[in-house]
Amino acid sequence: MRARPTGKAGSIRVYQGFDFFALDGPVRWFCRTITPRRSMPRLPAVKRFVSNTGVRIYRIACQAFAGLTVRAYLLLGAGPPTLVDTGSGRDHSTEQLLAGLDAVRTEFGESIGVGDIERILITHGHVDHVGGVADLLPHTDALVGIHPLDARVLTAFRQRSVLGNRRRLAFFRRAGVEPELIEKLNAAYAIPGQKTDRVPVALALDDGVQLDGLQIIHTPGHAPGHVCIAVGDVLLAGDHILARTIPQLWPESTAPYNGLGHYLESLEKIRRAGPFTIVLAGHEPPVDDVPHRIEQIENAHRRRLGRVVDAVAEAQGPLTIADVTRRLYPNISGFYLVLALCDVGARVEYLHQRGRIDVANLDEIENEPDPADRYVGTGD
């Protein structure tokens, strides 16, 4: 959607990164309008939380990109000093993270500096969470942990990005996006080379791993190797559960363990792993009523799935994923079109896997090179 001009004169429109595409919400949630500033933006102050297991959790905000604030968490009292997530490593993100660590010492009286951090745990391999690792490692001998399914972001970024690009291109073709648009969309998506190509991963954050009272819960869906970290009654949720936004999804065809099916199972997993009194996520404010928020997110997905089923059922003929996307979000363009295609693709994939929509053009798929899939209702 060409975003409605919500900003004042002199303001600019910015992308919010890969995590935010709240299709149910108002325009402002997927296209924030900001006013350019000369100085660094004012970020939320460092805030302290304490788990029922006595772990001190310091929330440090930094700006991942223009318009996108991300949160890292310093954990004290759960084994060695541990940092969860690292900001993007772009712009002033690392500087702000280091300033936040200073504030933990000067404002909260903790004797801690960046050199004292012994563990860095990454919730998932998106750049706004992992990009700062390379900046921090010269200052500390910390061991780095990430789930094996996202580890290549740190150890072999090129392998991950080149193969990821190929899968995404294949998805766009199968989605029926016009060839001339595919190139544009893929360029809009391309992640610039990352600084984290040779980071040794010492800790595999597999499901069920316990680290000094921190429990790793694998929650794939938003990213293949996404993990939440339970600290007693506090859940560090990365981008799995956010207070305001429904996390962006991609079809599993773009990377195994992405996708709506995994995401919904992971929500259920957190519901069962609780109760948690608070969710501290990678963005946005804390979530106090965790079961209620999980229910809201599930309901949003039910509504979104219903819209796809209705669009396919009401159409005169079979629809591609691109057709469905244009019907549901007629005015989206550029990067938001990429996100919308991926999100709708995740829904179509989920519905087709479960027999709620059918592919109509099997002869074409059998006989032609690389045709788009065309979907129809099941007639039920």
Ligand SMILES: [Zn+2]
């Ligand atoms: Zn994020």
Ligand SMILES: [Zn+2]
């Ligand atoms: Zn993310």
